[in-house]
Amino acid sequence: MALRYEYAVETEDLAKYYVMGPVTVRALDGVSVKIRRSEYLSIMGPSGSGKTTFFNMVGGLDRPTRGKVFIDEVDIASLDAYELAWLRAKKIGYIFQTFNLIPVLTALENVTLPMVFTGVEREERLRRAREMLTRVGLGERLDHKPGELSGGQQQRVAIARALVNDPVIVLADEPTGNLDLHTGLEIINLLKTLNTEKKVTIINATHDLKMIDVSDRIFWLRDGKIERIETRAEVAVKEIE
Amino acid sequence: MSGEEGVKFPLSEAFSFSLESIKRRFGRALVTMASIVLGISFLTFLLTTGRIVSVLYGEGSGVAVQFYQLWMAVIALLICSVGIVNSMLMSVTERYKEIGTMKCLGAMNTHVLEIFLIEALLLGLIGGLIGAVAGWTIATVWQAFTQASPVNIFMVSASLWTEFNASNPLLLLANPLIDIALSVVIALLAALAPAYIAAKLSPTEALRYEV
């Protein structure tokens, strides 16, 4: 049985600078936050405020310029290559803003991919991938390649891939960005169900107000810094005013 | 922590990945393979021709003949390598995004390397085989038609395949089997450098990479 940590994710003065000739872009500039286990968190902020950069750092996909990231109270900079790969394969499910599906693989094969690295049997992989794709409404599109799918369908393949390995943390970058109202709601409900039933920690970047309704807290990001942190109640009050 | 934790990627899995990748990108694989076939057939053709000629007209004891053979082998090897390196480089770099994605999903650097090296091995082997057979056949038939005694030439040429214990390493190169091995080695080396660089990038760096 895993230990119960209070915080799923913690960052300490997290920063990422991009030096481009004479200009330094401070994509992320000293973010210190604590995200509780099984919290549903939304990150909002204008384009270029650093949301994707924050995801990449928290997900252990890129090295920060400064600061630390703790997942389950372990500094991810201290993980060896093997542990880091396990973190990416099993603990965290990523839904990328740009989907990042592999073009030569079918929807089904794309979804089985993370299970390859966690050693799931071939038959079981296919079964779970089929089930997950059906849950996101793509049961009829299993053998289509990403190029033969619409943007919203590709996004749902990416969502299925992120969830298929039962991660404990889901990092979602605009997961409903390409979806219509109805499909978007279904995805939000799916994430919320995982959150309440399986206690999955959900961290998502969004401009979708429907997403705010189900979030426990909202981080407002601007120019790489946390501008303010609100609970859902506070947001709701503001809307009424 | 339970014992079953930790990423897995057995060799059989890597092999089926590589094979699938070649099948799915068959057009691309053909282009890569074509350059291997061309290079190796050119090399084999030159060396086979040189060997036939030297057997028929004196065993290469003269300094001039040896020098000529050396020069021929070096040039052929260079041309062959440049073609293979170029096409392997292309086929790895155009897949940086895929490498980044795989790493995001739990692939380790060694897994990425494995996939690309197995692919290179397969392409090098198949391309080398076709190239060596083609180069040898063309050289032999060509010589048989232009020289006096076709039977003799076929005998000499066929013996090249088993000519392992030659004291002169250059003569060894005229063995088409050695050319196939050479093809595999060059393909592996050519894939190794770009694949190693790509595998070492952080996932986001690989994803951002534009060819």
Ligand SMILES: Nc1ncnc2c1ncn2[C@@H]1O[C@H](COP(=O)(O)OP(=O)(O)OP(=O)(O)O)[C@@H](O)[C@H]1O
């Ligand atoms: N590889 C990079 N090189 C240079 N600058 C970068 C790089 N990646 C991001 N940036 C810069 O960092 C800042 C934050 O980018 P980021 O992608 O995190 O924004 P975002 O909040 O996700 O925006 P969006 O809502 O448009 O997706 C931007 O100003 C961007 O130009």
Ligand SMILES: [Mg+2]
């Ligand atoms: Mg973004």
